[in-house]
Amino acid sequence: MGRLLITNARILDVSENGDSVAVRTGQDVLIDGNRIEALLPEGTADRSQFDSVIDAGGMLLMPGLINCHAHVPMVLWRGLAEDVSIERWFNDYMWPLENNLQPEDVYWGMLLGLIEQIEAGVTSVADHYFHMQLAAQAVEKSGARALLGYAMFGSQGLAMVEETARFVQEYQGAANGRIRTIMAPHAPYTCDDDFLRASAQAAKRLGVGIHIHVSETTDQTVASLARRGMTPVQVLERTGVLDVPTILAHVCGATPDDIRLLERYPVGIAHAVKTYLKLGQDTAPVVEFLAAGLPVGLASDGAVSNSTLNLWEPLRLMALTQKQRARMGEAMPIAQALHIATRGSARVYGMPDELGAVAPGYLADLILIDLSGAHHQPLHNIPASLVYNLQPGDVRTVIIDGQVVMRDRQLLTIDRDEVIAQVVSRMERLSYLDPAKRIQTYA
Amino acid sequence: MGRLLITNARILDVSENGDSVAVRTGQDVLIDGNRIEALLPEGTADRSQFDSVIDAGGMLLMPGLINCHAHVPMVLWRGLAEDVSIERWFNDYMWPLENNLQPEDVYWGMLLGLIEQIEAGVTSVADHYFHMQLAAQAVEKSGARALLGYAMFGSQGLAMVEETARFVQEYQGAANGRIRTIMAPHAPYTCDDDFLRASAQAAKRLGVGIHIHVSETTDQTVASLARRGMTPVQVLERTGVLDVPTILAHVCGATPDDIRLLERYPVGIAHAVKTYLKLGQDTAPVVEFLAAGLPVGLASDGAVSNSTLNLWEPLRLMALTQKQRARMGEAMPIAQALHIATRGSARVYGMPDELGAVAPGYLADLILIDLSGAHHQPLHNIPASLVYNLQPGDVRTVIIDGQVVMRDRQLLTIDRDEVIAQVVSRMERLSYLDPAKRIQTYA
Numbered sequence: 072m073g074r075l076l077i078t079n080a081r082i083l084d085v086s087e088n089g090d091s092v093a094v095r096t097g098q099d100v101l102i103d104g105n106r107i108e109a110l111l112p113e114g115t116a117d118r119s120q121f122d123s124v125i126d127a128g129g130m131l132l133m134p135g136l137i138n139c140h141a142h143v144p145m146v147l148w149r150g151l152a153e154d155v156s157i158e159r160w161f162n163d164y165m166w167p168l169e170n171n172l173q174p175e176d177v178y179w180g181m182l183l184g185l186i187e188q189i190e191a192g193v194t195s196v197a198d199h200y201f202h203m204q205l206a207a208q209a210v211e212k213s214g215a216r217a218l219l220g221y222a223m224f225g226s227q228g229l230a231m232v233e234e235t236a237r238f239v240q241e242y243q244g245a246a247n248g249r250i251r252t253i254m255a256p257h258a259p260y261t262c263d264d265d266f267l268r269a270s271a272q273a274a275k276r277l278g279v280g281i282h283i284h285v286s287e288t289t290d291q292t293v294a295s296l297a298r299r300g301m302t303p304v305q306v307l308e309r310t311g312v313l314d315v316p317t318i319l320a321h322v323c324g325a326t327p328d329d330i331r332l333l334e335r336y337p338v339g340i341a342h343a344v345k346t347y348l349k350l351g352q353d354t355a356p357v358v359e360f361l362a363a364g365l366p367v368g369l370a371s372d373g374a375v376s377n378s379t380l381n382l383w384e385p386l387r388l389m390a391l392t393q394k395q396r397a398r399m400g401e402a403m404p405i406a407q408a409l410h411i412a413t414r415g416s417a418r419v420y421g422m423p424d425e426l427g428a429v430a431p432g433y434l435a436d437l438i439l440i441d442l443s444g445a446h447h448q449p450l451h452n453i454p455a456s457l458v459y460n461l462q463p464g465d466v467r468t469v470i471i472d473g474q475v476v477m478r479d480r481q482l483l484t485i486d487r488d489e490v491i492a493q494v495v496s497r498m499e500r501l502s503y504l505d506p507a508k509r510i511q512t513y514a
Numbered sequence: 515m516g517r518l519l520i521t522n523a524r525i526l527d528v529s530e531n532g533d534s535v536a537v538r539t540g541q542d543v544l545i546d547g548n549r550i551e552a553l554l555p556e557g558t559a560d561r562s563q564f565d566s567v568i569d570a571g572g573m574l575l576m577p578g579l580i581n582c583h584a585h586v587p588m589v590l591w592r593g594l595a596e597d598v599s600i601e602r603w604f605n606d607y608m609w610p611l612e613n614n615l616q617p618e619d620v621y622w623g624m625l626l627g628l629i630e631q632i633e634a635g636v637t638s639v640a641d642h643y644f645h646m647q648l649a650a651q652a653v654e655k656s657g658a659r660a661l662l663g664y665a666m667f668g669s670q671g672l673a674m675v676e677e678t679a680r681f682v683q684e685y686q687g688a689a690n691g692r693i694r695t696i697m698a699p700h701a702p703y704t705c706d707d708d709f710l711r712a713s714a715q716a717a718k719r720l721g722v723g724i725h726i727h728v729s730e731t732t733d734q735t736v737a738s739l740a741r742r743g744m745t746p747v748q749v750l751e752r753t754g755v756l757d758v759p760t761i762l763a764h765v766c767g768a769t770p771d772d773i774r775l776l777e778r779y780p781v782g783i784a785h786a787v788k789t790y791l792k793l794g795q796d797t798a799p800v801v802e803f804l805a806a807g808l809p810v811g812l813a814s815d816g817a818v819s820n821s822t823l824n825l826w827e828p829l830r831l832m833a834l835t836q837k838q839r840a841r842m843g844e845a846m847p848i849a850q851a852l853h854i855a856t857r858g859s860a861r862v863y864g865m866p867d868e869l870g871a872v873a874p875g876y877l878a879d880l881i882l883i884d885l886s887g888a889h890h891q892p893l894h895n896i897p898a899s900l901v902y903n904l905q906p907g908d909v910r911t912v913i914i915d916g917q918v919v920m921r922d923r924q925l926l927t928i929d930r931d932e933v934i935a936q937v938v939s940r941m942e943r944l945s946y947l948d949p950a951k952r953i954q955t956y957a
Contacts, residue, residue, distance in 0.1 A: 154843060190889075347838070348834035388834070455593040
């Protein structure tokens with residue numbers, strides 16, 4: 072770590088309210104340890120006071136992207152559940168495949184997914200999965216930042232709430248603070264009220280939040296109303312889940328009443344639109360969420376539904392599909408989309424004052440993007456190019472918590488070949504499919 | 515040119531009817547001049563009979579992609595008309611900006627767009643624009659394949675039909691046959707019936723097809739019904755346009771009757787879904803087109819609406835949006851999407867027996883794709899990875915008409931730096947905006 076100086080960058084500056092975006096030049100970025108110390112006029116900093124200097128050569132400097140909802144280790148199975156409905160995706164593929172999962176698989180799957188994320192400039196991830204001690208080890212090794220939740224189902228019994236609460240306590244603040252933890256009951260349709268209530272109580276007791284799937288589809292909202300007389304969002308309110316800072320994954324089936332209800336609680340919404348499209352579902356009412364003042368962040372979900380873990384695709388798809396949904400080319404303008412990708416995602420992730428901006432006092436989670444590719448030329452409009460033209464491979468250098476983890480596309484913390492070899496060696500065992508052996512059933 | 519041998523590739527094989535897709539190994543591809551001579555069991559070809567050998571090292575070999583509808587030189591203005599409706603896009607931006615266009619701009623804009631296309635594995639383009647002699651020079655230099663149409667509006671008068679017919683005659687078969695030509699009236703809403711009839715007659719006389727915009731939006735269909743008592747598609751039928759092989763760009767506003775009508779004519783549909791989404795419009799009923807037996811091909815449209823010219827984005831977006839439109843994850847399966855990207859596009863482009871497959875007798879328009887990236891790993895399902903994971907930068911080597919035009923991402927025919935410098939030097943003049951000076955008006 073030490074002191075790092077970044078010169079000669081274009082710096083992305085998204086306004087706090089998301090109304091405007093600018094690209095600034097002429098400023099050096101001074102990093103001390105894991106934080107941005109100052110932005111000074113170019114050339115005024117004393118270079119002798121820095122351990123290293125990065126000349127950005129006109130590249131764009133912006134905050135690292137934050138993945139607000141993922142199951143990173145699921146990359147182990149990507150490509151194995153294609154062209155199916157959500158019912159078949161769960162019952163015929165995903166939940167039988169997860170029956171094959173061994174703890175050590177999580178370590179290697181997490182590392183593979185973290186490689187893909189780092190290579191695409193994703194510096195933080197809110198991950199919701201199993202065997203999370205192994206995921207934490209992978210995060211520690213990679214240098215990434217993560218908010219880890221140990222997924223649990225109501226069928227596992229209330230003892231599981233206490234078991235995952237112990238994980239939350241043990242790993243809170245690990246890896247120099249890069250790891251934070253959160254309680255992670257799976258969803259209202261897989262956890263009964265008592266289980267949700269116990270999860271919320273544990274979260275309150277531990278001073279952490281909750282990360283949960285809710286109203287993934289309109290059908291789930293309809294089914295919940297028929298079965299329980301209330302929407303999944305109302306179930307979360309009644310069981311106390313919304314009283315702690317909560318990441319709500321998806322909420323595609325939110326009703327107008329749900330949105331009004333959510334305004335009163337400290338929630339953020341993780342939006343993983345590629346998955347919704349792939350499964351043939353409605354997308355979420357993002358424009359309405361924003362109008363209600365609800366924070367929205369980008370998400371990749373798992374790679375078995377989403378195929379990829381970069382966040383440039385959900386950014387672009389969100390803007391495109393919200394324009395189409397509104398039948399207005401003016402909807403979801405570029406500044407708003409980039410606000411969601413930066414400050415909005417930081418708020419959903421729970422670190423709005425430390426992530427999502429290139430500003431003094433913020434953590435040094437930064438990426439450098441090469442705009443010299445033919446697909447960006449000529450550079451009439453850099454913010455537009457970030458939303459609509461960028462390819463993940465344009466990310467050249469990635470800094471997390473003050474540490475350079477990728478430089479000129481060379482990974483510095485992870486042995487890429489070893490990770491891929493480990494994952495490939497597990498492919499046959501992991502892809503064994505017996506639909507009678509499911510870890511859960513989707514009804 | 516000469517004789518080229520490609521060994522050690524995985525070869526993409528999409529069935530003729532689009533029902534299935536396979537990845538074959540163990541075959542060498544023998545190229546003689548500009549055509550594929552044979553596929554032979556690996557190691558059986560006599561290497562001494564080849565001028566060069568490419569060891570693909572396990573990369574995927576597939577047909578080069580075919581862009582069925584573009585205005586490539588419009589890359590000159592990309593980023594200058596963002597977050598707007600189609601009306602404002604035309605009237606406040608595009609048509610005033612095109613007032614600045616000089617013939618030589620077309621040469622440099624075409625080259626910049628061809629760089630982007632070649633770097634993304636796009637080997638052919640059906641381009642519809644102005645000053646096409648200059649576009650043809652750029653195509654000749656780049657080594658690309660193109661079907662060029664000189665765009666014209668009814669307001670230019672019938673003499674323009676004869677002028678562009680002369681372009682069609684002069685450039686037909688140019689550049690060793692890589693250049694073909696086509697008549698290109700702009701659209702039913704910018705050309706009256708006499709102009710369309712004259713265009714169709716010229717096409718018949720010259721033995722070529724027509725490339726035209728039609729029913730870009732549902733609003734255009736509604737407006738045409740109100741104004742002329744028939745849909746834009748019916749206007750094309752009545753004026754004889756459909757009697758020649760015709761590329762119909764978009765047809766998002768096709769009615770069920772339009773689809774039944776089109777079944778009787780030699781038409782193909784170019785699908786540029788990223789543009790539709792960006793302008794906040796409905797997408798086209800692609801699933802219905804396919805059910806009616808109409809060929810569909812991928813398209814980028816121009817980069818002022820579409821931002822980019824690669825075809826991996828429209829491929830992915832088409833599959834995703836058709837699934838969502840059908841509210842069925844099973845809709846637009848991977849094999850069907852890849853059929854559209856290869857054989858379907860070749861049919862729309864008018865060369866179904868020479869492009870779109872890796873097979874003996876086909877032209878050697880081939881690309882090699884690196885699947886070793888973390889975003890493809892592990893390789894459970896290569897066809898899925900092509901549709902849902904690929905980044906344009908994964909294309910490593912591009913062969914067009916038997917000539918290697920990009921090798922290991924190094925362009926061999928175009929001086930990238932010179933082209934970008936030329937385009938940048940024109941930026942200021944080209945971006946001057948006076949909305950009172952439009953080349954046309956969109957009503």
